[in-house]
Amino acid sequence: MDAKVQYLLRLGDNALVLSQRLSELCGKGPALEEDMALTNVALDLLGQARLWLTHAGELEGRGRDEDALAYLRDAHDFHNVLLVEQPNGNYAHTLVRQFYFDAWHYFQVGALAQSADVRIAEIAAKSLKEITYHLRRSGDLVVRLGDGTALSHEYTQTAADELWMYTGEAFQYDAIDEQMAAAGIAPPAATLRAQWLAHVGDIFAEATLAMPSPDAWMQKGGKTGRHSEHLGYLLAEMQFLQRAYPGAAW
Amino acid sequence: MTVMPAELDQAAVWAWLADVADPEIPVISVVDLGIVRAVEVAHDSVTVTLTPTYSGCPATHVIEAAVREALQAHVEDVRIVTRLSPAWTTDWLSDEGRRKLQGYGIAPPAQQVIDISALRGGLAAAVSRRAGIGPTAVPCPHCGSTHTELTSQFGSTPCKALYRCRACREPFDYFKCH
Incomplete structure (x- = not known):
């Protein structure tokens, strides 16, 4: 498969899988405001996933549209990072996962908005406005919970530590990422990682949270289709209807 | 009623569009919202370029359908083009819309x-x-x-x-x- 198509699938799958995870909280958020925020973020991500997957399908040229790509691929054909498929856990997990992702997404898509590929740059510029808002919100809440009560601090620190090993994969470039970076489409890994570490460091300092070691051992595999056990369950729920009733429509 | 091609001009199309309400906030029109970026009139067809507000906004499809329906009352051949760039901004909301x-x-x-x-x-x-x-x-x-x-x-x-x-x-x- 063409490297650009693979790269677009990674972008689309990250947004799609996280959107699905956040949608699980619809009607179950810990507070009304959070319920609305999480589902609005899910909606933004779903819209972005549609743009990326549609473009991937067009470039691939095998007649697969956004729906075919979302509903008719199995777990090993998904290219999202492991971070986004992790379960919602307690609210600190949901929030810290979001913050780690938003910060990376923001700098990545910010660079893509300046991409040499015109269509990628257009989708990125559109998405970046939404992602900026997401990151402001999740960063703000990490500070409030981290620098909140003893209990909220403890939960947030634990979530930050537990999810840390899933943050490295985004910066471990393989041949596909390198090819995109060399073509001026994607940002270089080192730049992206430095920006991410600096922003997470700033927010954690303000949140009185201890930053885990950047040199810690990191999980990987999602980008090439080797996922944690959680993705299969997520897809089973998301894809059931289209699998059981192919072509079902409103 | 379908107008004769000679009567079809941009101003008329803009006026028809000014009656298409935003489905979520029905007091403002799609023109007030600033999402109509261009109107092209050629012979007996109209092409309207729309820029979506938010990537995932569920109203996007409803708006497209409403625009199509409103214009087809006057013109048979209505084409809708979606343009992402430059991305929509609230700076495009009209003063009237505000x-x-x-x-x-x-x-x-x-x-x-x-x-x-x-x-x-x-x-x-x-x-x-x-x-x-x-x-x-x-x-x-x-x-x-x-x-x-x-x-x-x-x-x-x-x-x-x-x-x-x-x-x-x-x-x-x-x-x-x-």
């Missing part, structure tokens, strides 16, 4: 959007925790007081945030800057 929002109980965007041109100033500045929550006051659409506070960064639709007025105690929607 007044209508206010009258409807939704506070219009309180400031000009710095937009992604801020990229040149560095990505980090845009996500400072205080960016966009700064000193700009959002006046209450009910009583006009600026003694208001943000209760949630997201409201009932992706384009709105929730505020409450500390003077008249009413909650209200704020059409956030984007």
